[in-house]
Amino acid sequence: MAETLKEMMSAYVxxxxDNANLVQFLDYIDNGGEINKDELGELQxxxxxxxxxLEDEAPPASLQNKIFQQIPDNEAPQKIITKTxxxxxxxxxxxxxxxxxxxxSPEDIEIEVPEEVSFKSASKREKKEVKEEDLTIESGTAVPETPASDFEVEPESKVTVKTTVKEELPEEDTNKPHVEEEPIFAPKAEKKKKEKVTVPRDEESESFSHVTVKKTVRTTMIVPPGDKVIEDNERPVPVEECEEGNGSFFNTLSAKIVTAVSILVxxxxxxxxxxxxxNLTEKVTTLQKEKTVLQSEVNSKNDFIASNLPLIESFNQKDLIVVPLAGTAxxxxxxxxxxxxxxxxxxxxxxxxIPxxxxxESLQLWLISKGQSYSVGVFHxxxxxxxxxxxxIPHIPFEEIEMFRMTKEPASGSEFPSGSTVYFGAFPVK
Amino acid sequence: MTLVIKRDKTALVEIYRRYSKLLFPLIKKIVGEPEIAAGLLEEVFLIIWNKAHKYAEQPDNPYTWIITLARNRAVDSARRGRNSLSASQYYDDDYENRFILPRLAEGIDSITLDLAQKIKPNFEEALDKLTDAQKYVLHLAYYDGYTLNEIAGKLNIPVETVRVKIKNAVYNLRENLLME
Incomplete structure (x- = not known):
């Protein structure tokens, strides 16, 4: 690299x-000047x-506030709020x-029990909720292949397991069903506890094949009071089933009522x-008809005025002479x-x-004076x-006008009467 | 800086917390007066906030960008104070973009304040190894804000000589630092 460039780079960093040289140098870079950008970066x-x-030295304490007062608060915090x-x-x-x-979703949570029964998700809950009272369930026989709604039993992979499940129930809970409310935003671990696990039992022993436990929303079940072996037909009834039984009926009824009212409304x-x-359409139609009638009346009046305008104007004249014209026959x-x-x-x-x-052809009106014909106008x-x-009207003294005569002439009119006379009338003598 | 670009005020507060102790003495060394230095420091942080998008257009190197920005602003102020030609130049947005905002080379490595503080002892040694003349011209250029011509006039030597001395100072400093 040329020494000059190095000098420029050194002076730049x-x-x-000065500003003029700075602009020149930056232009050189911008225009693809040969420069080692890595080296320039290192020098920078x-x-x-x-x-x-330099020794660290804090600026005046008030400076920070002074700076940040000038920065609008609503920029950053808004974003933070939005993010939150x-x-x-x-x-x-x-x-x-x-x-x-x-x-x-009817999606099941499958709990595989290859060698021993695992109540992984349920046991945690039970340890928390159940006290003192032990529910001993010993199983040794196969589970009937009529699983409750919470289970699916696959008989192909039967594994006989002997288990003892100890449930500790608090005193106050021993005589009444324990109903657990599910928090709306329960953490994942908490939700696991709420998986409904209903264990089928056959008196003292029960055998589990591959057990599938359905995961439902409300998983607390009603535990029968006291130490007791739970029979198949005494399968604990999940709370939601009870609630849903009545609740769904009322819900359905109210939904139907609401639907019916909505439909009625x-x-x-x-x-x-x-x-x-x-009604409005009829009114509009009537008004449109009236409008048409009025419009036609207005048009006819206008036509009348337009066609009779010369006559109307003639009535403004003080001295009006009327010359009747009659046909020759x-x-x-x-x-x-x-x-x-x-x-x-x-x-x-x-x-x-009108002839x-x-x-x-046209009709041409002539004024006759002293035997001479003067054209007054050509009409179609x-x-x-x-x-x-x-x-x-030709400038002829009125006392010299003898008569008016109308003849058929070519369309553009004639200089002198050449066609047949259609109408004529004598000028009234004073 | 990324957060500052996203208008996160708390990020700017953090930058202030970390850099103000370094920038204030730097600016004060250039302009002399603490009050003026404080005012310029205030300006520098407002520039950082308002021109963060300009930083985003460049290689990410917060330390070098902020230090160079503060140094440029302070030197510009110092030059205006002693040079009528500089003072006559109108300081507006365009001027700030052209002469105050740093332009980092494309191939530049990123340095953070932490890294800079880590290599501070090495840098001191590297600086010590420069000759007195090199240190002096470097001081005149960097802290006093003199241009090549002004240094030449002050030292009564040709501009070409000043260029060479500046070049030697900068390159030797780099070499010394690499050797440390």
Whole structure:
């Protein structure tokens, strides 16, 4: 490695590069400069060891508080709390899970007794719970192959064992069944004690083949009072069986009642829902119909106003002259009329009967004055539209107007009347 | 430091408990005044807390990172006190990231405070073996915070000579330590 690089590295770790050189050196490293990073790391460690030889000196006592007051408390502790909570919840979940597994799973805990009977899990409990009173069970004969709910006996591997089980019961417990409450979060060892072990007995002796003991949730059994050989048909009844007998009945009954009430409530709610819904639907339909009717009325009014607007506006004029136009064949009646206002030179053409014309034709209104025809307008009348404004009335003194004439003309109109006359009407003389 | 990165305040308390007795004399040796040293120590721990994520980006070496951080902060303060050019540089987040936070080499071995204290006697011997000149330039650089040019000016020798002397001091110290 070049000496210069070593010098730079040494100056870097000793901290005597100015900022410009420092940036340059770091850029060199960042850009893949040839540098022994291990060696640089070693030198950094060496330089960091320099202050280790200083005498220890505690900073002012108040400094610690001053520093940690500036650090928000809710950062770290929150995490700790969260962690604790998580752990706690996980613990609860696990224990609950185990409980549920125990309750729901018929999984057996198998206790193998190859040579001698082992009440490994039960004996511990018995030593704790049972006092003074000895229950001697001597067994020598084979266990009947009708195991109680707590046992499964496999006759293939029968082993004859003579056992003596001593149970010490406290005085106060001798005359009454001992019922043990299981703590919710019992440690594993405690739970082992609660494994229900019901030992089948045949008078003085009993023989055990391979014995399987079911593990249940509540494992305490009712011990018959006094010294007594327990007969097969006197198999101690586990407490939970008694409790479950009545309890399950009431539970089932209450569950059924709750279910029935729930169903009833649900049905009532459904009926209410559907009846309300149908009422509302009807109302909505009625309102929609009313809305449609009103809308159509509004539309027709609008149409009326739109189509009759020229007429309505013409009524605003003070001096209005009406010129009836009649067909050439009809006498005494008129099929159209012209309404004129001399002052504003505005007017309206009103059709009472629209003559039939083709698409290539139009109706053109002419003003006749001194034998000359002047176009007033070209119209393409539509069904339902009776009024057409007249905005281009020629500037001819009204007293010189002789008559109006309507002719059929080409669609774009004509410069002079060329088609047949449809309507005509004389201008009223003052 | 891992716990500090995870915002565990108790971990920072533990770091303070263990390192403050070393960092305080280090900073005091650099800046001189105990009050200033205390203020800088306070800053250093706040930097540790606030910039712990920067530590996470580097090789795990708590001792070297913390010592170098404290030394850099103290030297920066000392330089600002005596050098108008340094004082004119605005101290902000970017400046802190570039010039105060240590950058550890990728191949660096991890050192803890316990290990450093274990090899303290060996290091003292290794340091004793340096020449007086080497010790002096090292002191000027490390504790007084002088740059190469400043050392050259102070000793009235060429910068190149200062570089060589610094190099010799650092490498000899390393060699001596390895021999111990």
């Amino acid at each position: 000793a901290g005597c590069l 460690n060496v330089a960091a060891l320099i202050p280790i030889i 909570k998580k752990a706690h919840l996980r613990e609860i979940l696990e224990s609950k899970k185990k409980e549920v597994e125990k309750e729901s 649900a049905v009532i709610l459904l009926i209410l829902y559907f009846s309300t819904k149908s 009809d006498q005494g009646s008129y099929d159209a009329r012209v309404l004129l206002s001399p002052s504003s030179r505005m007017g309206v053409l009103q059709f009472l009967r 039939k014309i083709s698409d290539k 009348p539509k069904e339902g539209q009776k009024f057409y404004p007249l905005n281009k």
